[in-house]
Amino acid sequence: MRSSALTTHTHDQPAAATAVELTKIYGSGDTEVVALDHVDVEFAAGNFTAIMGPSGSGKSTLMHCMAALDAPTSGKVYIGDIELSSLNDKDLTRTRRDRLGFIFQAFNLVPTLNAKENITLPLDIAGKDVDSEWFDTVIRTVGLSDRLKHKPSELSGGQQQRVACARALVSKPDIIFADEPTGNLDSRSGAEILAFLRNSVRELGQTIVMVTHDPGAAAYADRVLFLGDGRIVDEMAEPTAEKVLERMKNFDTIGQVS
Numbered sequence: 536m537r538s539s540a541l542t543t544h545t546h547d548q549p550a551a552a553t554a555v556e557l558t559k560i561y562g563s564g565d566t567e568v569v570a571l572d573h574v575d576v577e578f579a580a581g582n583f584t585a586i587m588g589p590s591g592s593g594k595s596t597l598m599h600c601m602a603a604l605d606a607p608t609s610g611k612v613y614i615g616d617i618e619l620s621s622l623n624d625k626d627l628t629r630t631r632r633d634r635l636g637f638i639f640q641a642f643n644l645v646p647t648l649n650a651k652e653n654i655t656l657p658l659d660i661a662g663k664d665v666d667s668e669w670f671d672t673v674i675r676t677v678g679l680s681d682r683l684k685h686k687p688s689e690l691s692g693g694q695q696q697r698v699a700c701a702r703a704l705v706s707k708p709d710i711i712f713a714d715e716p717t718g719n720l721d722s723r724s725g726a727e728i729l730a731f732l733r734n735s736v737r738e739l740g741q742t743i744v745m746v747t748h749d750p751g752a753a754a755y756a757d758r759v760l761f762l763g764d765g766r767i768v769d770e771m772a773e774p775t776a777e778k779v780l781e782r783m784k785n786f787d788t789i790g791q792v793s
């Protein structure tokens with residue numbers, strides 16, 4: 536069992552999350568796969584970052600290690616100033632619950648609960664009060680005011696993902712990790728979700744890290760990180776879909792087939 540002492544880490548600029556020399560190796564011997572190879576990265580607070588790269592480049596592994604869903608082989612991950620490997624299981628669960636929000640490709644809603652109940656579920660489980668003013672702001676941001684009594688089966692895919700976005704936003708997490716959040720949506724619903732995520736960064740000050748394969752989705756971010764073979768090989772500020780697509784094409788020309 537690890538110590539529960541919190542290790543502090545000082546930054547020149549406060550970052551919502553930081554990886555230092557983050558390495559993840561799956562398997563051993565002949566079957567060893569280096570999924571992340573000494574990755575150093577900071578995710579600035581109040582920023583929207585997209586992570587792109589060919590299939591197998593380590594995007595999901597990076598997100599899972601940053602989000603305390605998987606443990607690194609070596610290196611450190613910080614959420615704010617908290618170093619994750621310094622936490623015992625209980626503190627890790629609490630950190631995940633209190634400081635992190637998640638949006639997945641599959642909406643992961645509870646079918647028997649209505650939209651409002653799904654949105655407040657994490658707070659209810661944590662025994663925390665719902666800040667009704669904040670709840671209203673979030674609901675307005677994601678445009679769900681007239682759908683709160685509906686069960687997931689009575690909502691479209693886009694509406695269900697809006698519920699998942701609201702659920703992630705409502706507890707005011709330090710950072711939201713989104714894994715292909717528009718992967719199951721038609722392009723119009725996907726664009727709506729991306730606009731909500733963008734708005735939540737601009738208007739609510741939310742920090743978001745999103746894995747995507749879609750250059751159009753990455754263009755909503757402030758910054759795009761490009762992973763190749765478990766390393767950050769490039770990054771782009773003020774991305775456009777065209778610029779991201781061009782950059783992704785370069786991966787193919789150097790043999791990293793997507």
Ligand SMILES: Nc1ncnc2c1ncn2[C@@H]1O[C@H](COP(=O)(O)OP(=O)(O)OP(=O)(O)O)[C@@H](O)[C@H]1O
Nearest residue numbers: 561562568570588589590591592593594595596597
């Ligand atoms: N549980 C695991 N066991 C063994 N190898 C794994 C495991 N998870 C991931 N890998 C390997 O680690 C590498 C990185 O995988 P990862 O899923 O992070 O890539 P990705 O960029 O998210 O890929 P995709 O775009 O296809 O989802 C791949 O070679 C993958 O096969």
